[in-house]
Amino acid sequence: MKAVGKMAMHLVMGAAAMAAFAPVGASAAALAPTAEYYGDARPDAPELAARGPLRVGVRTQVIEHAGQLDILRATAGNPDPRYTRKLTLEIWYPASLAPGEKEHTVYTDVLGSGPGNPARPNTPFQFTGRAARDAKPAPATVSSSGYPLVIVSHGYPGSRLQMSYLTENLASKGYIVVAIDHAESTRADKAGFPSTLLNRPLDDLFVLETVAGWSKAGSGHFLAGRVDTGNTALVGYSMGGYGALNAVGAGISEAAVAYVSGGALAIHQQGNPRFDARRDPRIKAVVAIAPWGGAGKIWDAAGLAGMRTPTLFIGGDQDDISGYEDGVLRLFQGAVNADRYLLTYRGARHNTAPNSPPPAAAAAGFEDFMAYAEPVWDSRRINNINQHFITAFLGITLKGQPLQPYLDLPALPAAGTAGPDTAEWKGFRKRAAVGLQLRHLPAQ
Template identity: 75%
Template sequence: MRGWLLAVCLVVAGQVAAQEYFGDARPDAPELAARGSLQVGVRTLVTEHKDQLDLLHASAEQPNPRYTRKLTLEVWYPAQLAAGQKEHTVYTDVLGAGPNDPKRPNTPFQFNGRAARDAAPAPATAGTRYPLVILSHGYPGSRLQMSYLTENLASKGYVVVAIDHLESTRADKANFASTLLNRRLDDLFVLNTVAAWAKPGSGNFLAGVVDADNAALIGYSMGGYGALNTVGAGVSATAAAYVPGGALAINQQGNPQYEAARDPRIKAVVAFAPWGGANKIWDAAGLAGVRTPTLFISGDQDDVAGYKDGVVKLFEGTIHADRYLLTYVGGRHNSAPNPPSPAHWSNPDDFQSYSEPVWDSRRINNINQHFVTAFLGIQLKRQPLQAYLELPPLQADGTVKEDPGLWKGFPKRAALGLEWRHLPAQ
């Protein structure tokens, strides 16, 4: 009898999982987590960044080998669906810790998405093109690991381009030095690529649709590192020594080539659990180079990026940027990804690579949708959403008094476990 009940439960659980869409709002979701009014399309594109330093094959005998970095992109956008076309797709991602790990072998898995594959783009209204959001995953990670957020933003009038960073995904994870070097270079290359696609007559489906001059970066973990490095946080001399042959000097604070590459098209950054603050990646001068408004999001028990010696250090050190810090009390490093799929449950390490031990991932997803919607709406669309970010400051004991009347957009009693800080640019 017990075995029969277990079998029934497994069948029901499988049916529920098959119908689940990550990012759907829980009943207690904050107001701005709700999906927008636009239909969403999704396409997979591939682009090639030619003549790049092949760091993994550099040697004393051949210090400057070159190769082409093939980058797979997932693009979400406002869409016009054809008759009978539905906002449904199935994404295929990879479990594991990287190639050649027998304890966690690379294994494909699938999950549902609320987007219509290869749908026609919706023309921008009133001649205004959709702002661009570029998303950068962790190490290792993938372009698909935050689909709850990418789909949500596309439904609100953004074109979202998520990158599979070569040598940094679960499918092709390689030496960490490649990730340190290439995140900023990949981000800027994708920005330039989308800008070319956006031009009328380019032949790309985004021609006349996306506004690459009005862009934001969203980065998780090493993606957060790359985003900050892209907008002015030049790495320290100590960090430059982490990469053989002095290659990381191209991303170093004080390097004229680096300083000249600051891109004014990037108007905002969202940094989820950004790595580097606890690892001497930046000194004070490097962090002071950031002038782009930034929303930091972290758990106060983050044991990968660090919290007080990591994310808080970055938040406090980016003194020339208007910045916010959302903290999940009791949260660890997984403040950004989708919930674990059913496939993750077969291996504790795979499960823990997406899950949080205390927080429900779906609740985190909804809260992220809410605050990112407000922040990007202000920075990229000039929407009157500032009240959603004017939350009570920390009190003397480092906590926020629970008062639902002070947390605009949150249901009664639903702000528990969150802390909020704001520091204006100096």
């Protein structure tokens, strides 16, 4: 029986268990489940969740950002220590597969909440993906400029692999997708929160600049001539959402600067000339999933008004980490100068971004399990819905595709009422949009 290694053993019934429900005479081969990967479409998946037509390759690369402020070692006597930040990247891309080469790889990640935590130790686990490791990249046939770039930023703590259901899916649709392991912010190396507050937007912009260098003809990189960095999107989850919003102009408040001693966060503050000068016109879209900071008053009205980049917000209305009424909804409403959407999962908490189901190893501990799971939602359904709406949004903003009807949707009935047929939502089958709300506010 082939499944997603140890991670997905709880996804499929064993052959013996299935045989108990099988018709008499059914063969073992007929009963054997097919391979299942994160992001595979459920029968009720909306239309645009389907994988694209392109084959997908994946590679891992480490880059170094020298001369960065080492905020965790700054003291009154040494307020400006510097270090090199090493960032591990996972890169998914359209690929040209050799005869017999399969879209199959094994990723290795860890559970836990940082090193040296006996309550949640770093426990390695593996899972499979639909991508060919180190495959030959496909020619850039989408345009003379190459494939649009999508930069993906995880939560705190998290990893570059925690949204592979989305990264693989987007690569199959003609994007170069680069996910970052943010140093001092992964499950393997979690350190003090000030590092995450300082470095998230800086890491995003450094990766964009690095990929722009790789994309140049003659760079010698496998992505040379294949990436259109002039059409870039940032996708961020939780603290990744915080970093993405700040990177496109949502300057933090004066009160938020004081969260870290020494004034290091002032480089992210609205009105700081250094912050205002770093706005990068190559970033054309943002997807902010459960973005942190609204409830923490990281942004005031003026800071949120600094955003002008089209943004898709995604969140659960029971989010107990980022908040909803005072968190994600507040950010959506406050970004008055950006064209923006808000997709709300009614009854969902904070975990509206990670791969689902949780890895099998997470079953050993409540906290690790709940870092992936949603209490009232089948998160595999969330994965598919995210694929659908993000495909529409990025197709419109980065490629100019005629997908606007997938976002111009009628309001669904209020919670607790049956209302009209939810097949009115384009791309959704009957009943399959229940529990969702999509709102749109144009730039003022």
